[in-house]
Amino acid sequence: MSWFRRSRENIAPETQKKEIPEGMWTKCAQCGEMIHKTELEQNSYTCSKCNAHFRIGSKEYIEILLDSNSFNEYDRKLRSTDPLRFTDTKHYRDRIPEAIKKTKLYDAVRWGTGTIDKRPVVFAGMDFSFIGGSMGSVVGEKVGRSIDKSLKSKSSLLVVSSSGGARMMEGALSLMQMAKTSAKLGRLSDARIPFISVLTDPTTGGVTASYAMLGDINIAEPGALIGFAGPRVIKQTIGKDLPPGFQRSEFLLEHGFLDMVVHRKDLRNTISQLLSLLTS
Amino acid sequence: MAQAILDFEKPIIELEQKMEELRRYADNPDIAKELSRIEKQVTQLQQSIYAGLTRWQKVQLARHPDRPYTLDYIGLITKDFVELHGDRTVKDDKAIVGGFAWLDKYSVMIIGHQKGRDTKSNLYRNFGMPNPEGYRKALRLMKLAEKFKRPVITLLDTPGAYPGLEAEERGQAEAIARNLLEMSRLRVPIIVVIIGEGASGGALGIGIGDRILMLESTWYSVISPESCSSILWRSWDFKEQAAEALQLTASDLKKQGIIDVIVPEPIGGAHRNHEEMARILKETLLDELGHLLKIKTEKLIERRVEKFSKMGATSG
Numbered sequence: 001m002s003w004f005r006r007s008r009e010n011i012a013p014e015t016q017k018k019e020i021p022e023g024m025w026t027k028c029a030q031c032g033e034m035i036h037k038t039e040l041e042q043n044s045y046t047c048s049k050c051n052a053h054f055r056i057g058s059k060e061y062i063e064i065l066l067d068s069n070s071f072n073e074y075d076r077k078l079r080s081t082d083p084l085r086f087t088d089t090k091h092y093r094d095r096i097p098e099a100i101k102k103t104k105l106y107d108a109v110r111w112g113t114g115t116i117d118k119r120p121v122v123f124a125g126m127d128f129s130f131i132g133g134s135m136g137s138v139v140g141e142k143v144g145r146s147i148d149k150s151l152k153s154k155s156s157l158l159v160v161s162s163s164g165g166a167r168m169m170e171g172a173l174s175l176m177q178m179a180k181t182s183a184k185l186g187r188l189s190d191a192r193i194p195f196i197s198v199l200t201d202p203t204t205g206g207v208t209a210s211y212a213m214l215g216d217i218n219i220a221e222p223g224a225l226i227g228f229a230g231p232r233v234i235k236q237t238i239g240k241d242l243p244p245g246f247q248r249s250e251f252l253l254e255h256g257f258l259d260m261v262v263h264r265k266d267l268r269n270t271i272s273q274l275l276s277l278l279t280s
Numbered sequence: 281m282a283q284a285i286l287d288f289e290k291p292i293i294e295l296e297q298k299m300e301e302l303r304r305y306a307d308n309p310d311i312a313k314e315l316s317r318i319e320k321q322v323t324q325l326q327q328s329i330y331a332g333l334t335r336w337q338k339v340q341l342a343r344h345p346d347r348p349y350t351l352d353y354i355g356l357i358t359k360d361f362v363e364l365h366g367d368r369t370v371k372d373d374k375a376i377v378g379g380f381a382w383l384d385k386y387s388v389m390i391i392g393h394q395k396g397r398d399t400k401s402n403l404y405r406n407f408g409m410p411n412p413e414g415y416r417k418a419l420r421l422m423k424l425a426e427k428f429k430r431p432v433i434t435l436l437d438t439p440g441a442y443p444g445l446e447a448e449e450r451g452q453a454e455a456i457a458r459n460l461l462e463m464s465r466l467r468v469p470i471i472v473v474i475i476g477e478g479a480s481g482g483a484l485g486i487g488i489g490d491r492i493l494m495l496e497s498t499w500y501s502v503i504s505p506e507s508c509s510s511i512l513w514r515s516w517d518f519k520e521q522a523a524e525a526l527q528l529t530a531s532d533l534k535k536q537g538i539i540d541v542i543v544p545e546p547i548g549g550a551h552r553n554h555e556e557m558a559r560i561l562k563e564t565l566l567d568e569l570g571h572l573l574k575i576k577t578e579k580l581i582e583r584r585v586e587k588f589s590k591m592g593a594t595s596g
Contacts, residue, residue: 175501182488234444237442
């Protein structure tokens with residue numbers, strides 16, 4: 001416990017979260033527009049009125065970015081072994097099956113091979129819905145294997161990130177996944193195979209401080225929260241409200257950490273153009 | 281030395297003070313006898329106390345304000361240290377120090393987090409919490425070492441990378457990520473030593489190497505016990521449990537296959553005897569360096585990447 005406290009008076013409450021929509025009609029959390037399911041899908045899960053990007057998972061990104069039916073998943077059932085037998089208010093060994101049941105996924109990333117406009121790619125997409133997209137051994141291992149595959153097959157790597165950071169329940173082993181993925185990306189870089197990193201809302205902590213920031217090309221969706229420390233921690237540290245737009249995609253673009261901010265509807269096209277320019 | 285005393289150190293300190301008093305009358309045979317009895321008692325007490333420390337108590341030892349810091353080790357184990365400054369882009373980060381020095385017969389690049397000892401020096405060092413410039417300075421120095429074929433030694437001791445507004449503006453995440461990638465393929469040997477606190481990405485940012493050493497009473501994990509408590513228990517009061525759950529001590533990390541060597545500390549901890557601690561560390565470093573310098577560069581890098589690739593626990 002710290003021996004002094006900062007006043008909370010000048011700290012505003014957290015903003016609302018955008019969630020994956022359910023049912024036929026969805027209300028946009030940003031502008032309040034009611035959007036029909038079909039329209040939402042056609043718009044790549046963005047609001048046609050205000051352009052808000054809804055949080056989606058790896059399944060949707062596979063549909064949006066890859067040629068239809070081209071995706072071939074690897075290591076689907078790879079799961080954590082709870083190496084520390086970690087317990088907080090809950091056992092980690094109970095959290096995992098709960099998350100599996102809720103998301104129909106085995107961990108927070110899905111990887112495989114596919115094509116974009118017939119060009120082969122290795123794809124890894126994260127799922128924020130699985131324990132906050134946190135990176136433990138499984139995420140690190142699967143992203144690592146996707147890099148290995150990219151290296152071996154000499155096809156470009158595309159990673160779509162969405163993560164709250166490293167997974168606490170695997171302690172230092174989670175931390176080492178940052179080392180693992182970055183070291184492998186060094187090999188990929190030496191082999192001159194393109195790596196495109198797409199950062200979506202939110203990408204923070206250990207994922208940002210490893211593979212997500214290491215793309216040859218870094219692309220973010222509009223308005224995505226991207227950073228190392230979470231805004232709440234920074235607010236507490238400096239004891240002030242954060243400026244509007246802080247740690248959002250546009251802010252990172254302005255400060256030189258992204259190559260571009262691309263609307264989700266244009267993402268596939270942009271990536272395809274880049275792949276053509278880099279690999280033809 | 282003005283000593284900060286942790287709760288579990290108190291009985292030892294009390295006995296030691298009693299011993300000091302008795303020493304003044306040591307020419308009296310009865311007192312000499314009593315003295316040797318107390319000496320034995322102190323040794324036994326120390327052994328039993330330090331063998332039974334909880335993980336939280338080890339965290340406290342790792343943060344002990346009298347522990348040697350990076351510049352203390354540099355002063356004690358190297359000669360002719362020339363400190364180098366700045367990242368050549370924004371500024372010189374005082375929370376990370378580094379430069380060339382002689383470690384015995386080897387000219388090495390030695391880099392580490394630097395904490396302060398009082399309020400003034402802690403503000404100057406930002407409590408050992410680097411901004412992006414710190415990581416970029418470290419990388420610049422490592423590249424310099426690579427250019428002149430000098431091995432790198434890094435000393436880790438940080439409560440974390442600084443979570444500030446400007447740190448984010450200048451790309452804290454990118455700076456750390458870049459170091460992880462570049463360190464993994466640096467073409468000279470790297471030895472990493474956790475000398476105090478190894479808090480998360482802030483520590484790992486200078487923590488990729490061929491051999492990872494950890495002093496006996498230090499911690500290294502993905503998050504501090506306090507922050508872990510606040511997030512998972514939604515209260516600051518569960519730091520002891522969080523420390524247990526995180527399994528963050530040297531012996532824990534050895535079991536998890538993350539570190540290679542536990543460097544023993546003098547009885548009572550590094551803060552009780554800086555010279556002895558430095559001697560043990562220097563000996564270990566020389567031994568490790570001797571082995572690493574025999575390995576061909578390509579093989580060294582191959583092994584380094586493989587080393588981190590193996591870390592993790594998955595099935596299926």
